[in-house]
Amino acid sequence: MQWYMDTRIDDLLSALSEPTRLRALQMIWDGEEHCVCELMERLGVTQSRMSRHMSRLKDVGLLTDRRDAQWVRYRKNPDLPPVWTAIIEPILAALPAPREVRCEREAA
Amino acid sequence: MQWYMDTRIDDLLSALSEPTRLRALQMIWDGEEHCVCELMERLGVTQSRMSRHMSRLKDVGLLTDRRDAQWVRYRKNPDLPPVWTAIIEPILAALPAPREVRCEREAA
DNA sequence: ACTGCATATGCGTATATCCGCATATGCACT
DNA sequence: AGTGCATATGCGGATATACGCATATGCAGT
Numbered sequence: 001m002q003w004y005m006d007t008r009i010d011d012l013l014s015a016l017s018e019p020t021r022l023r024a025l026q027m028i029w030d031g032e033e034h035c036v037c038e039l040m041e042r043l044g045v046t047q048s049r050m051s052r053h054m055s056r057l058k059d060v061g062l063l064t065d066r067r068d069a070q071w072v073r074y075r076k077n078p079d080l081p082p083v084w085t086a087i088i089e090p091i092l093a094a095l096p097a098p099r100e101v102r103c104e105r106e107a108a
Numbered sequence: 109m110q111w112y113m114d115t116r117i118d119d120l121l122s123a124l125s126e127p128t129r130l131r132a133l134q135m136i137w138d139g140e141e142h143c144v145c146e147l148m149e150r151l152g153v154t155q156s157r158m159s160r161h162m163s164r165l166k167d168v169g170l171l172t173d174r175r176d177a178q179w180v181r182y183r184k185n186p187d188l189p190p191v192w193t194a195i196i197e198p199i200l201a202a203l204p205a206p207r208e209v210r211c212e213r214e215a216a
Numbered sequence: 217a218c219t220g221c222a223t224a225t226g227c228g229t230a231t232a233t234c235c236g237c238a239t240a241t242g243c244a245c246t
Numbered sequence: 247a248g249t250g251c252a253t254a255t256g257c258g259g260a261t262a263t264a265c266g267c268a269t270a271t272g273c274a275g276t
Contacts, residue, residue, distance in 0.1 A: 010127045017125040070252045090194040178222045
């Protein structure tokens, strides 16, 4: 173990360093709640893959989740340390804007 | 391949998501030139390990290098896109300050 | 040419990461 | 209880990453 092993920032960065996960985070960063099924459709990935990415984002503290009937609603963690927010925002800003929501499943 | 695969930001983030590499980048971010031997001593890692991390940072475009006699001098790439700088700076600022230089080998 | 220091790299290994498939779990509705 | 949808997870496989060791390369001084 190196003397400089702080891990907090490193854990954050490794959570952000996967393309699908980063795009999911970007979508969630609008402050709204999003379920796995919405994100998987918008990103075009399988269910297990999406679920695991979300749980990784949650584990590192970026998201909160909430059971709502059959769904799990993920949302940006409102209590993020400002230092983290300062790291995350320029990264998300550097990405092209996410696609429109095309999942009308829950629209009704 | 997913539609959102942009890769530029993803490549940057994956380059930053390794602790030793990130600490090396932080040290190099002072704007000065640094050789591998200095960084490996300050970070307490082996030569091959340090060399490979530096070459990864260079390959992704973060650093430039310059042969100077036996040494290779690495330096922050002065032509980084502002978007990248905006991403990197809050990350480095979130790390504790790097240790003092303890390598007097070249001090004379 | 030979030695010595700095750096890069081939190679094998250990480990982490990511994925899909299948299955389990949780919830709602009948 | 049984069905159906949403989500989580065990598992195995493929791939990527990081590492150390040994060796090659590049340069300087003798």
